Amino acid sequence: MASSGAETGRIGRPPRLSRAAIISAAQRILEQDGPEGLSMRRVAKELSSTAMSLYHHVRDKDELLLLLLEEHARRTPRPALPEAPRERLVATACHLHDVLADCPWIVEVLTSDDLTAVSALWMVEGILDAAVGCGLSPEQAVHVYRSIWYYTAGEILVRAGRNRRYAELDRPAYRDQALAALDPADFPRLSALAGQWPELTLQDTHRQDIQAIVDGLLQQAGV
Amino acid sequence: MASSGAETGRIGRPPRLSRAAIISAAQRILEQDGPEGLSMRRVAKELSSTAMSLYHHVRDKDELLLLLLEEHARRTPRPALPEAPRERLVATACHLHDVLADCPWIVEVLTSDDLTAVSALWMVEGILDAAVGCGLSPEQAVHVYRSIWYYTAGEILVRAGRNRRYAELDRPAYRDQALAALDPADFPRLSALAGQWPELTLQDTHRQDIQAIVDGLLQQAGV
DNA sequence: ACCTGAACACCGTTCAAGT
DNA sequence: ACCTGAACACCGTTCAAGT
Numbered sequence: 001m002a003s004s005g006a007e008t009g010r011i012g013r014p015p016r017l018s019r020a021a022i023i024s025a026a027q028r029i030l031e032q033d034g035p036e037g038l039s040m041r042r043v044a045k046e047l048s049s050t051a052m053s054l055y056h057h058v059r060d061k062d063e064l065l066l067l068l069l070e071e072h073a074r075r076t077p078r079p080a081l082p083e084a085p086r087e088r089l090v091a092t093a094c095h096l097h098d099v100l101a102d103c104p105w106i107v108e109v110l111t112s113d114d115l116t117a118v119s120a121l122w123m124v125e126g127i128l129d130a131a132v133g134c135g136l137s138p139e140q141a142v143h144v145y146r147s148i149w150y151y152t153a154g155e156i157l158v159r160a161g162r163n164r165r166y167a168e169l170d171r172p173a174y175r176d177q178a179l180a181a182l183d184p185a186d187f188p189r190l191s192a193l194a195g196q197w198p199e200l201t202l203q204d205t206h207r208q209d210i211q212a213i214v215d216g217l218l219q220q221a222g223v
Numbered sequence: 224m225a226s227s228g229a230e231t232g233r234i235g236r237p238p239r240l241s242r243a244a245i246i247s248a249a250q251r252i253l254e255q256d257g258p259e260g261l262s263m264r265r266v267a268k269e270l271s272s273t274a275m276s277l278y279h280h281v282r283d284k285d286e287l288l289l290l291l292l293e294e295h296a297r298r299t300p301r302p303a304l305p306e307a308p309r310e311r312l313v314a315t316a317c318h319l320h321d322v323l324a325d326c327p328w329i330v331e332v333l334t335s336d337d338l339t340a341v342s343a344l345w346m347v348e349g350i351l352d353a354a355v356g357c358g359l360s361p362e363q364a365v366h367v368y369r370s371i372w373y374y375t376a377g378e379i380l381v382r383a384g385r386n387r388r389y390a391e392l393d394r395p396a397y398r399d400q401a402l403a404a405l406d407p408a409d410f411p412r413l414s415a416l417a418g419q420w421p422e423l424t425l426q427d428t429h430r431q432d433i434q435a436i437v438d439g440l441l442q443q444a445g446v
Numbered sequence: 447a448c449c450t451g452a453a454c455a456c457c458g459t460t461c462a463a464g465t
Numbered sequence: 466a467c468c469t470g471a472a473c474a475c476c477g478t479t480c481a482a483g484t
Contacts, residue, residue, distance in 0.1 A: 154377025
């Protein structure tokens with residue numbers, strides 16, 4: 001047969017770039033330089049191309065980030081989940097957390113739309129279904145999902161911010177200054193904890209927290 | 224007496240800019256153009272000055288944002304709080320949420336450090352104290368505070384993102400496309416809810432959610 | 447001490463032109 | 466159809482020079 005362009009029935013110059021190539025270039029950059037390093041210009045350079053050529057394959061940077069999340073979710077294996085709806089609800093929510101916590105670059109996408117990536121939607125479906133399985137109405141189930149989502153997004157975003165800050169060693173932390181200057185008479189609890197604060201805030205309690213949210217909301221709903 | 228420069232015992236050119244002037248210029252910009260409009264260059268222009276002159280009064284943009292939060296928290300009146308520790312815990316956490324929700328520009332600060340602004344720390348102290356009043360150890364109290372903080376930060380950040388997105392009317396929402404294309408056989412819950420999704424996610428349930436977190440965590444702690 | 451202009455090292459995106 | 470260079474309209478921040 002003829003060239004690949006003819007095969008697909010298209011005319012004109014055959015593409016040198018592709019969505020797949022762009023995504024894997026972006027992944028390479030994320031691995032090497034982290035999320036701060038990811039720019040359209042940088043991706044183009046990685047492909048020995050120009051920033052503008054990318055716009056023929058992705059609508060904008062947001063779409064590129066969404067595609068990256070899509071890939072990440074697709075690659076992450078689905079865990080075995082418990083049968084009982086209440087345990088399944090918590091387990092799915094924890095898995096959702098873990099999938100996202102695994103890629104700190106996701107931070108920018110988290111607040112844009114609530115988890116649009118199609119390959120991640122089975123988790124949303126799973127949480128809703130388990131919540132209904134617990135005896136909630138569909139509307140109540142959405143409420144539970146949304147609360148879990150807010151907590152999860154916050155946990156990951158705040159943690160990522162904390163890590164970014166610790167990475168910049170040169171800048172003296174505002175918080176340490178502020179906590180040290182506090183009058184123990186006005187802030188007895190904070191002052192007593194000042195020393196342990198960093199280690200206490202680094203602890204990962206997301207499983208317990210999600211359990212607490214689920215327990216609390218199910219109790220409110222009276223099921 | 225002599226000039227204000229001599230009065231303060233300093234020498235050299237008297238300052239034309241000041242922290243206070245910079246802060247109020249920034250507030251004006253936030254009111255008019257929102258958080259996207261706030262840049263060092265824009266603040267300088269508002270003061271008929273150059274971006275660089277600002278750096279004599281604030282260390283960097285982060286410090287400026289912190290000063291803005293400080294001001295906002297100072298201006299917000301402290302509410303009357305219930306005596307009973309459990310109710311006080313929830314009420315203080317809700318107030319914390321409301322203070323921050325009141326200024327969407329805060330978003331950028333939220334993830335940097337956990338609420339360093341001194342004039343906002345009484346809320347952290349209040350939450351810790353109420354948690355201890357419920358019978359928790361100081362360490363457990365920090366856990367409760369941190370969980371509330373994650374939820375609150377997430378709620379505000381995701382909401383702010385949603386509003387930003389709705390403001391850009393021209394861009395077709397990826398989510399609506401994605402939800403519409405779902406196979407109802409694979410995603411029965413999501414498909415059934417697709418139509419109501421926007422209105423359901425706009426509901427504000429933060430009071431119930433915070434109550435649920437508190438209830439759930441206190442129950443876990445066995446108090 | 448305080449302010450300035452110019453420069454550095456970036457962004458995402460649009461547009462008209464090339465092949 | 467696909468890719469390009471140049472340009473637009475921005476960023477935060479540093480640095481050497483001015484008053």
